[in-house]
Amino acid sequence: MEATGEHVTGKWIYWAGLRAGLLGAALALVSPIVQAEGLTHAFAHAMEQDPTWAEARARYAEVLADRDLARAGYHPVLTVAGRATANHREVVGDYFGLQDIDRSDDFEAFGYSIQLRQPILRLDRWRQRDAASLRVAAAAARLNAAEVDLMLRVADAYFAALDAEQDLEFAKAELRAISDRADQVREQAQLEIATELGRSEADAQRELARARVLRAEQALLTRRAELALITGEPTMVLSAIRSYGYLPELSTTDREAWVQQARESNPLLVATRLESEVASRAVDIERAARLPTLDLIAQRDYIDNSGGVSGEREDSEDLIGLELRLPVFDGGATRARTTAAVARYEQALARQARAQRQAEFQATSAHSALLLGREQVAALRTARSATYDAVEATEGGVFAGTRTEVDLVQALRERFDAERALTRAVHGYLLNSLRLKAAAGTLGTPDLMSVNRMLDD
Template sequence: MKRLRFALLLLLPFSLAAPAAATDLLAIYRAAQDEDALFAAARAEHRAGQEKIKQGRALLLPSLTFATNTTFNDITTDNASPFISGGNKRYNTHGYGFNLVQPLFREQNWAAYNQAELQTAIADTNFRLSRQDLILRVAQTYFDVLIAQDTVQLTGAQKSAIAEQLEQAKRNFEVGSATITDTYEAQARYDLILAQELVAANDLEVKRRALQQMLNTAVGELDALGAHFDLRPPVPEQQQAWIDIAHQNSLPVELAQAAFELAEREVERSRGGHLPTLDIVAGHTKNVQTGGNFGATTVTSKTVGLQLNMPLFEGGATQSKWREAEANREKARQELENARRTAELQTRQAYLGVATGMAQVRALQQAMKSNQSLLEASKLGQEVGVRTNLDVLNAQQQVFATRRDLLQAQYTYLLSHLRLKAAAGNLQEADLEWVNQALH
């Protein structure tokens, strides 16, 4: 039903005659929460992880078992005695029993319970990490479609401009004010842009299919960047402040820390293999024998007591498991250190991505103005004879290339903001809402 509602929402703009709003980034994200297969798998894994704590608690609680049996007996006695009559006897024996065990001291069970608590916490952290990953994947896929759309539009505009220059070169050659070289140059550029247009169209189709795979439905028009693009620095503005936040909140570091603690618990559990276990054991059994030498009998038994088990020797398996657990603990310690270093590196990279992105966007905005002025000057110079057709074509190509680079830099800047929040471990839907505001 959710999929149907979202499909109708996406197709609505094409079913009405009046213009309708395009689908925005936030709507895509909320639909992906229901439809993305990777996130659905993460959600199921999270549910499975919540059962670990219940399984660990069960090791500390009493266990009750029930057993029943029935046996057919066919016994022939050849030598009779005063106490046992000879001949053949056929009869049935059946019974049932309950057995109750309450652990009193089992070091391994307590260690397993502590491990179950950590495994549940790891499942929670993994799900939070999957939610952040979904935000980043949705934004990346969304922007991939936008840049592909922009490339198609810019390529089409560039083709129109080159076609205009080609027609002008042909007219100038016919009247003798230009050489055939100008026509050849314009024709070569036009042929090249036709090939680029095909590549851009194919790339757009691939990017749309990637978004469709995530949502499991076709997607209509998407909101693009607004005319008034707002640049804002990260808050806080100091790089070290973000690194400190990452040290405290980074989800990969949190996972590595939990994995290290889990490895420590495994060492404790393996060490517990040398210790005795003490249980309260209670039982109730009833056995019925319908025949035999002593006739029909019924035996009912009720027992309660303490049971102590002392492991003595298991072929060296206990010591081997202990050594294995200690080696895995050292492995987890080194992975934790690597996670901390990686979190710091990724935070630095994301912070520099935001800072560099801001500078790059501003530089390309200024370059766009300069290239536009160059194009206008080249056209004017061509009219008065101081610039050639090739100069105009080069200026046009520079304008479109700069425009494409500017759009790409703006998308990268927005993604860097999201990646910085993710590296610091506090990426939320509210951050996606801010990015979404830039797409109107």
């Protein structure tokens, strides 16, 4: 009876220590992290450090410069040219009515020319200017799409790193619990209270738990590296979310309303529509190359010769007038460029159709995932509550001697699994809410701030 009482007392002490250790680890997971950085901080770092976003901004700046270049095509052009030369001239024969001339001379000549040209009728340049304005609008939509993509990439990487960090904490808590149990079983085996088989089983579970910790550490390093690729901050301290917090509601649960919003406002779809219009204008630009052009020109030419056959002289000439040019034949270049422009326009229409289908798919997929995710979160909350009850029942069984430490560890592991699954489900719900708004073209920094407030709770 004394051995049995000692065994029961040992179980109770082990259970109390095990429960205290695991509950302490669980509380650590939901405790606020000192000086933690939330989702908005990660996005701010990404706006400064992400190379993809920097490339998108540079592309937009390039298009703005191209618009100024297209506008310059209808502005006046002023050209100034000067020339200073040393000349040697020989004249043999008749020259301006003089016969039998045989004369050579070395002299210097200075001159300049000023020309002002103002395009009056250049339909190709006019259409280029209109197309450039459309191209800027398309580039702005592309830039907006790049910003939305950056938000989603930051959120995905942030929550993936947060999941990996919490997985590591859970794995460490399980290792501590199983190690304590293995030590307890080893002591019991020495007292011949437990069998050698039980000790071997406990040791095997401890090694498996240690392997899970190592795997979790490697996963965390990978996820943090992926986040650092975007933010440029490899040592960012993450802020956890409360899995039992409030989940944001949808403005409407009507799937077709979200799909229609995506058709109208999805940034990539808007960009491809504008790019299709630009490609259509490009066809008109190439066709306009066959049309006549009309320019206003004003010019002054001046030359000062210090010698020569005709002697020293100064010549100047001023003119103003209109210059008309009519392309007649260019070897088929205009027709070839027009054919190529039509092909590019057809490609743009195909990209637009693909972007529309993609936007509709993204809106439908995110909407379905969001509705199912809310139900999943509710189910996992109920399951988590059930695991708490199971742990309490197992605790009583261990104290009564009807359940073993293995049963208690398994019950606590199931509770940790339920906590982990619930946290991942909440993360998934928040990500899908961002994806739905991104597909609909309504995602902005206020949405990230709303999610960040949940992280700071």
